[in-house]
Amino acid sequence: MNRAEILIIDDEPQIRKLLQINLESNNYKVVQASTGKEGLILAAGHPPDLILLDIGLPDKSGHQILQELREWYANPIIILSVRDNEDDIIAALDNGATDYLTKPFRTGELLARIRSATRRTSGDPQHTTLDCGNISIDLAARIVKRDGEILKLTSTEFNLLALFMKNEGKVLTHQYLLKEIWGYGYLTETQYLRVFVGTLRKKIEENPNNPLHIITESGVGYRFQ
Amino acid sequence: MNRAEILIIDDEPQIRKLLQINLESNNYKVVQASTGKEGLILAAGHPPDLILLDIGLPDKSGHQILQELREWYANPIIILSVRDNEDDIIAALDNGATDYLTKPFRTGELLARIRSATRRTSGDPQHTTLDCGNISIDLAARIVKRDGEILKLTSTEFNLLALFMKNEGKVLTHQYLLKEIWGYGYLTETQYLRVFVGTLRKKIEENPNNPLHIITESGVGYRFQ
């Protein structure tokens, strides 16, 4: 079996060095990022088997990085943090973290927790693509194809389509869509949805006047099929 | 949706009580065992969704119980232990434990770790559909099917049908229906009901003139069957 690849996202060089030495001597391949943004880019470029994420990053909150990763990244994410605060732990775990260790941590324990976390996922191939009829979406690569042709979508269009395809067949209410894409402050901006559903339809539907994928459920929301 | 079942294996009654109270108030079903042997029997008899295992049991070593469980049990096992010893932690995790918490633990954190552990295994199929003859309704997805075909209902029609199907067989009075769908200000608008029952019948009944699902109880209300 190929060596498992681990991405470290941490701004402290000495921690990264320590982790690198320990992980490499245990036959892991190590990739490093010093900022959250860099970590997101590296993860998207070549999804690792596991991510070690420091929650206290300078550029973005680690919680935010975690949420953004979890939109498409399914492998284990272990949080490393100096904060032994219960609220932080609960928030991280509920945002999709696989495990949470407080610094300073014992390397032997960390390695055991890495083994435990990877044990569960190893075997099942990272599947980040969803298909529906002639449309396919790769959540990790952020690529949408129609009949195999790559479509050019803006960021918001992509997020909206991803949300639709992750909930194929379900009616998603206006409020839910607005909350997920724009946030809680935008629950009344239904017009945004109309505009973006319109542009999405123009791009993914054969005949935008008679949409087959994005169905409007009048008074409620939209449904993808 | 069914409540997840958690098996507690711990010899300290006060810990079991504490866990039971916390878990049950979070809508888990709790089963308890005070010895490792009893735990193994209970787990084998009816495999729970998750096991909380104390490593310091009197009859057998918790590590041994863990190994015996892991010979066949695939769901998460979270270890609770007073021992904060690295060797114990590593041994437990490498023997198949999903997580390891040292006592005293924070209940909020434990609950979050339980959610994290169960999230991965439960591909929960959202048990929100009701069936009645050839009609099925998915309350979460807001989809109604007749003989497997998706029906197009308006929002009000859907709400009304959902109310009927949630109360299958019961006679629902005009006033109750009006109150639930339109609100207290509409208790006298019986005509609304006639109109909407009419359109619903056209959509869900084989022969709307001889309705088999929505039965009128003259002078009282309607009944769904």
Next chain:
DNA sequence: CCTGTCTTTATAAAATCTTTATAGAAGCGG
């Protein structure tokens, strides 16, 4: 300063809800 994207505004079209009208069915006392 340009370009692409997002936000906002305006307006027409579509869908849905409400109201009105009318006819039929059911019950009941004489």
Next chain:
DNA sequence: CCGCTTCTATAAAGATTTTATAAAGACAGG
């Protein structure tokens, strides 16, 4: 059985809400 009343069903017009679309303005990144 008849006439009366009450309740129900259905169609259809009118009113209202919701949606689609274009396009102008705002804004950020390069």
